Amino acid sequence: MRVAYAGTPEFAAAALASILAAGHVVPLVLTQPDRPAGRGMKLQASPVKQLALQHGVPVVQPVSLRLDGRHPADAAAAREALLAAAPDVLVVAAYGLILPEWVLTLPRLGCLNIHASLLPRWRGAAPIHRAIEAGDVRTGITIMQMDIGLDTGPMLHVAETPIGADDTTATLHDRLAAQGAALVLRSLDDAAHGRLHPVVQPTEGVTYAHKIEKAEAAIDWRQPATVIERRVRAFDPFPGATCRVPTDGAAETVKVWAARLATGDVPAGAPGQVVAVDADGPCVACGDGALWLTRLQRPGGKRVSGREFLQARPVPTGLVLG
Template identity: 70%
Template structure:
């Protein structure tokens, strides 16, 4: 049996899954994605990666601002409802869509809505599971294919696969591996669903954490934190929002760092060489290896220091 699949998603993580579904031969009569957003220096409206792929493949796209029939944009929700009905799909696949699905959406496909979630549920529910896993120092993460319900990532688990978090993983690198894993797993889940082979497992009630959305203000580096904690946050916030600190009144972005020997006042530069600059933290020290000036490019420490020398004894401060 070949399932007809409505796909709902927005960023690159979701586009990877849509590409795998199409490659596997699933019929996708409709794609839901977020409305176009302004982006780039010109702030021109830009289609999401999912929309771009759908249009390339000739798949109809709906971009409602809301799916709540009684909400702020009832006309959008009504139009989306008609599009969903017309699609006559067996199942909906959801991956980082960005809109809450009301009950009428969850109930519409005969086989319900399956979510590709980038966490070993229930460890990280919410908007930013990849970032928060790195920030917390988790040794592993993974993908959970979940049967969606009205709660926030509370539905029954269908498939789960683990993935080791490397010591140098950033959100960018881990995202790409999880996206590939999610695409493979949703194909497997739908193939099993087509022959009645999926087993549902209720999520454990213990070990639940909420992965709050990443805020730009979190970029501010608190040098009073220990070196390991700051280093994890830098990796977690790459590519957004990075790490930010003030040096002699100038905002400096810090992208990469590694543990180093040394101690001193918080934020003080202890050593400077081609390998980087060693900065004291609340406990331990970090060698900063990749930095960026406002309006500039990300540079290795050696290249950065050629353009912007930093003396021993200088102090990085919170903004």
């Protein structure tokens, strides 16, 4: 199989590595343009681009694929590259650009998408984050034949995985990336032998996983403790749940990387009030229930346990967090 590939982050790099290892010919990779990253804000290639270059695979990085859009030259160059690559199929995983119709119809077997949810639940940009945030107990990978809609195409293969009580977006991401890398090989093998059996997505149960915004990071202590605890896990590693901790007449923004639901006899308090402190860290009252904050990070610091945080920055009971 001649398998062109479109993807950008680590999630997509896992599947590309699997396709290369399986012996498929990858004549072309599409990925997002290099972006500034790190403290020095130097341009950095995406994980997919880095992997492609290691294997000598040609890479194109259009800003857009719309021939009638704001960057028609980029789109036209990408079209010429795809035509020259003559792929049997285009595999897409977390690419980051909308594929117009000319892309979807160019490969003779169409475009296959590796999507990190059990469609039609969590169509859209952030299915892993939103599944954890919503309290879903299971998720998975769907290999989908792409159409012009947003994750609306027929399903080809589905694999499930449970969401553990301590799963974060980081841990679930890694598990789903490996699952997707294995499942896409099955779909490619079936495509090569004419064994694909597309199944139309159900019309019921459709939800949308909207893109994660930095503004969502701030904890609203008026929410129930169960909701906040899920959001802490959903926002690890990005954008990281945050709260404001008063200090010497000012306040600093602290990231909360882990929290545990308080059980037993915990003093009552207003939302955001520190109602207890022990070796695990501070316990904060919420709109319903309370949370022990067990892993935190001060500005410019590193992630530390609740105990280490309190040693460096005491938090008395009665203090109200923002």
